[in-house]
Amino acid sequence: MTTLTGRTRLAGLLGWPVMHSRSPLMHGHLLKRHGIDGAYVPLPVERDFETAVRGLRAAGFRGANVTKPHKEAAFAICDIVEPSALRAGAVNTLVFDERGITGSNTDGFGFMAGLAEAGVATGGAHVLVLGAGGGARAVCAALLEAGATVTLANRSRDRAERVAAALPGLEVTGWEERARALEGCDLLVNTTSLGMAGSEPLALDLRAAKASLCVADIVYVPLETPLLAQARAASLRTVDGLAMLLHQARPGFKAWFGVDPVIDGELRALVLASLNG
Structure with missing residues (x-):
């Protein structure tokens, strides 16, 4: 079990539903591998998406991934929309910092x-x-x-x-x-x-x-x-x-936790086992 401290960096996945997502499994494994004091948590949000996002930022989260049905709503609340999101027509990654809310697309x-x-x-x-x-x-x-x-x-x-x-x-x-x-x-x-x-x-x-x-x-x-x-x-x-699933996690992880994570056979086997289970 991850021990949370006063310095724990927090990120998560916003969507409805989110139980099926392998993102918490992937990010949790990468946090442990790289020895980072951090946590990535599922954040099931059906309604009031903007309220949830602004609450996470106020609570000190570093950012979040966004999945269905909120990718369009994510556009509307961003202070900065990166070219990757403009080209893709969707935001799937949010970063919270002193500039505000930045949205990108890592697909x-x-x-x-x-x-x-x-x-x-x-x-x-x-x-x-x-x-x-x-x-x-x-x-x-x-x-x-x-x-x-x-x-x-x-x-x-x-x-x-x-x-x-x-x-x-x-x-x-x-x-x-x-x-x-x-x-x-x-x-x-x-x-x-x-x-x-x-x-x-x-x-x-x-x-x-x-x-x-x-x-x-x-x-x-x-x-x-x-x-x-x-x-x-x-x-x-x-x-x-x-x-694609494994590598799209890298930019968000790097932005939130400060490390470009290693994507290798061990992580692939872990996620594959969860799919087969």
Whole structure:
């Protein structure tokens, strides 16, 4: 059990619900590993989000992660919104300091760090991204910033067009054209819920893909989605959603606790065991 002191640095996760989140497990493990006098706690907040945030800041918290359904509300209360959040269209990390409340989005960082860990180059790559939610926007923004050519396909083309309007350089293709758009791509990224536990699988034939294609999925339950299983059967390189989950925690941890944490096999195994349990 963590012993709290008068100097304990506090952060947590704001959302409703938050019981399913692995963030307290991850941050608790990292605090222990790095010997930091700190605590990261689940903060279930259904209503009065602004009141809760301002109360946490007044109580001395260093900040918090924000999850559903409060990511839009988080925008409204920030004194400073960092470019990562503006590009992603959502705030998932709050930092409290003398400047006020700063909001950022670490999903794009986490996704790119996961690719880098797997040795996947993105500069100059041709990428097809599936989906048009918050995860897709963060991923597309990060890929464009890295110099990739990015095409977006979504079941509702209107939503894809809205994402493209916010991200200059992003191309859009029809959902029914996704197989054709995949030809010649270096990277395929699924950001939809298709393939998630309880959802139907993503229908996409990978047989026309280049042998060098890398397939990434931001879904991590199950860890190997039907899309990743198909890619592995075709001897294509894959990156699962757990990499993004682990690495997106780093910027907030560093801001709150002063250390850029080590993301390694031990942490991955810990979180994977909790998913399988």
